[in-house]
Every structure is written in structure tokens, then in C-alpha cells.
Amino acid sequence: xxxxxxxxxxxxxxxxxxxEDASGVGTVGNAKCGDIxxxxxxxxxxxxxxxxxxxxxxxxxxxATSSMATEMVKGKTVQEAMEVTNKAVMEALDGLPPVKVHCxxxxxxxxxxxxxxxxxxxxxxxxxLQKPKSDIHEGEEDEAEEY
Ligand code: FES
Numbered sequence: 001x002x003x004x005x006x007x008x009x010x011x012x013x014x015x016x017x018x019x020e021d022a023s024g025v026g027t028v029g030n031a032k033c034g035d036i037x038x039x040x041x042x043x044x045x046x047x048x049x050x051x052x053x054x055x056x057x058x059x060x061x062x063x064a065t066s067s068m069a070t071e072m073v074k075g076k077t078v079q080e081a082m083e084v085t086n087k088a089v090m091e092a093l094d095g096l097p098p099v100k101v102h103c104x105x106x107x108x109x110x111x112x113x114x115x116x117x118x119x120x121x122x123x124x125x126x127x128x129l130q131k132p133k134s135d136i137h138e139g140e141e142d143e144a145e146e147y
Pocket of ligand 1: 030033034035058059060061062100102103106
């Protein structure tokens, strides 16, 4: 049911953890299952993503897609990171079962929320980036079930 790449990233997820004083942090909840994902970005003065970490309270497909997504945005500029869509991540993982496609959205949304946080803090515009719908702020996790 799952590709070898999905299993690999699920069993050995890359970039798990947090970044202290991150340039941008995004937390999102999945409307379908209530799972939660948080992404931390460390971005330098040239708008290059130097480091990225994630934490998730989610299913295996969410773990695998987040792991792959973090690998794909690392080293990219914030604008290039916009090209790391859930579709691109799924392709890189050799696909996901149809019932798990929504899980891959969590990583994309969390990256966008973290980029939004960074853009807001630094007064910059990232083309194509929209205000996250379901950003959950520190201390509001209890409300996550509503998303
Ligand atoms: Fe919740 Fe996959 S079932 S993210």
C-alpha cells in the first residue's frame, strides 16, 4: 500500500525537532482528522532556508510527507520553497494511497504558515503566499480540534 520511500521516511523521519529562535514557525491542524503539525524555519539574510525542523502529532503519511517536504525546502530560497507543493512531495515519495492525500496537505500548509510568520516579522512579500487559514498560535492548541 505504501511505497518504499514513504516507509523509509516514516521509519526514519528527517529533520524532526525544533529550532530555538526560529525565523518562522507555522502550526496547522488537519480539518479531516484533527492531526497537528508544526514547522520551524531558520532563514538567513539572503532569504535562504538554512535549517528546518518539524514536529507532528499525526499519522504515518503525515510524518513521511513532512520529512520529505523538509528535505525539499532545505537550502532553497523562501520563494523557491513555494514550489514544494503537496503534489511535488507526493511525487517525490512515489505516491500516496488516495485516502492519505489529505495528510500531505498538512506539510505544505505548515511550511506556508511558517513562511507567512517569517514574512510578517520581516515585512517582506513572498509571491503566491496567502495568509494561512488555520494557523494555531502558541497556547491555543486546545482549539486545534475545531480545524
Ligand atoms: Fe491525519 Fe493523516 S490521518 S494527517
